[in-house]
Amino acid sequence: MFDPDRATRVLVPLAGLGLATVFLIVDAELGEPAPAAAREGVPGPPATVESDHGLHLPGPPTVTVRLVGAVGRRARFSCGVDGPYRLVHGARDASDAGRDAVAAGDGLADVTVGATGGRVTLNGVPFGRTLTLVPERGAVVEVGDRRYRGTLVLEAGEDGRVTASNRVDVEEYVAGVLFAEMPERFDTAAHRAQAVAVRTYALARTLEGKTLRDDQGSQVYQGLDRETEEGRRVVLSTRGEVLTWEGRVFPAYFHSTCGGRTSSARDVFGPNAPAPISASVDCGGCDGTRWSRWRRTLRGEDLARLYHGSFGPTLGARVERTDPSGRVLSLEIRDAAGEVIDRPVADRFRNDYNRGRPLDESLLSAWFRLRPGGGGATIAEGRGFGHGVGLCQYGADGLADRGADYREVLATYYPGARLERAYD
Numbered sequence: 001m002f003d004p005d006r007a008t009r010v011l012v013p014l015a016g017l018g019l020a021t022v023f024l025i026v027d028a029e030l031g032e033p034a035p036a037a038a039r040e041g042v043p044g045p046p047a048t049v050e051s052d053h054g055l056h057l058p059g060p061p062t063v064t065v066r067l068v069g070a071v072g073r074r075a076r077f078s079c080g081v082d083g084p085y086r087l088v089h090g091a092r093d094a095s096d097a098g099r100d101a102v103a104a105g106d107g108l109a110d111v112t113v114g115a116t117g118g119r120v121t122l123n124g125v126p127f128g129r130t131l132t133l134v135p136e137r138g139a140v141v142e143v144g145d146r147r148y149r150g151t152l153v154l155e156a157g158e159d160g161r162v163t164a165s166n167r168v169d170v171e172e173y174v175a176g177v178l179f180a181e182m183p184e185r186f187d188t189a190a191h192r193a194q195a196v197a198v199r200t201y202a203l204a205r206t207l208e209g210k211t212l213r214d215d216q217g218s219q220v221y222q223g224l225d226r227e228t229e230e231g232r233r234v235v236l237s238t239r240g241e242v243l244t245w246e247g248r249v250f251p252a253y254f255h256s257t258c259g260g261r262t263s264s265a266r267d268v269f270g271p272n273a274p275a276p277i278s279a280s281v282d283c284g285g286c287d288g289t290r291w292s293r294w295r296r297t298l299r300g301e302d303l304a305r306l307y308h309g310s311f312g313p314t315l316g317a318r319v320e321r322t323d324p325s326g327r328v329l330s331l332e333i334r335d336a337a338g339e340v341i342d343r344p345v346a347d348r349f350r351n352d353y354n355r356g357r358p359l360d361e362s363l364l365s366a367w368f369r370l371r372p373g374g375g376g377a378t379i380a381e382g383r384g385f386g387h388g389v390g391l392c393q394y395g396a397d398g399l400a401d402r403g404a405d406y407r408e409v410l411a412t413y414y415p416g417a418r419l420e421r422a423y424d
């Protein structure tokens with residue numbers, strides 16, 4: 001706790017942060033109170049009890065989401081809060097914020113966050129290495145042009161950059177992901193299945209002690225402004241519901257469109273994936289949808305550019321190996337002399353080829369076949385969009401249209417998984 005008797009109180013003039021009604025209390029060294037220092041970094045996972053009946057948590061856990069998409073790699077960004085707040089040292093969530101504060105006030109607008117000497121700075125005023133902005137009485141934090149429930153944790157890195165993370169109740173997190181990841185026009189049963197998958201993935205990562213990202217490295221999370229009344233109803237109607245396998249939550253991957261058959265996580269992510277995401281199942285729900293079939297022309301000069309400098313002119317590409325679902329594992333790239341110049345795995349090739357291209361020119365999945373086109377081009381005919389593991393979103397909507405409820409949707413894409421309530 002902050003000990004006012006042992007610290008030198010410094011009331012920074014209001015103009016110091018350029019804020020209204022702020023007072024700042026710091027100790028003379030601008031050091032961090034000892035208990036808060038012990039909380040540095042990401043707090044450990046919540047206590048869990050696993051029994052024969054599965055997973056039981058005392059309540060919705062807090063998840064930590066690194067705001068990579070919102071902040072990117074910028075050295076400085078703005079934050080604020082639209083009501084009462086406190087600033088506390090260490091990484092805190094709302095339930096763990098205590099009463100200690102190094103500063104407090106009512107309303108912060110466009111405060112510039114930076115870092116210097118391993119400390120977070122707000123409008124140039126240095127604090128400790130880790131600082132949490134705790135909104136109070138219904139206020140919400142702002143980062144750039146996005147608003148978030150929960151607290152905002154700022155941490156200075158060694159490289160002079162500062163990272164921003166949102167610590168938020170998992171139910172509120174799910175509400176901020178749902179319509180960032182699935183179209184609002186989809187059926188309610190598809191939305192419910194998606195909410196369970198998002199919650200399951202978030203809990204699996206959190207119980208491993210991991211931090212989520214707000215971009216496609218985890219699940220796209222855009223905070224309060226992505227919530228809608230309908231989305232909140234969907235989340236509430238599935239509150240606490242997660243999928244488990246052998247009593248444990250697992251990363252319940254999902255993707256846009258499988259193209260007819262999902263892929264096995266063991267082929268995509270490695271041999272240790274749990275059974276419900278390792279099945280390759282017939283979808284039947286995404287036929288005829290936007291990305292179920294696609295065709296792209298890979299121009300010879302674009303392929304050549306990929307290998308420019310390392311190899312001679314590129315002649316073309318052909319599929320070398322596929323997995324049992326038909327998705328490409330590796331390709332063979334030959335130059336004009338017919339020599340094999342590279343055997344890239346499909347994901348690397350797709351990432352390299354797609355960089356900087358719009359969707360309608362990109363290879364949308366690893367499920368494609370190649371044939372020579374005219375003028376040195378290669379034609380790719382493909383199916384689906386995304387890695388193909390777990391729930392197929394367009395398929396879920398298709399099944400829901402035919403009357404499937406969310407439990408049936410989940411049972412289709414995560415066969416063998418159990419749907420259970422992890423907390424009330």
Ligand SMILES: [Zn+2]
Pocket residue numbers: 257258259260261283284285286287392394395
């Ligand atoms: Zn599908």
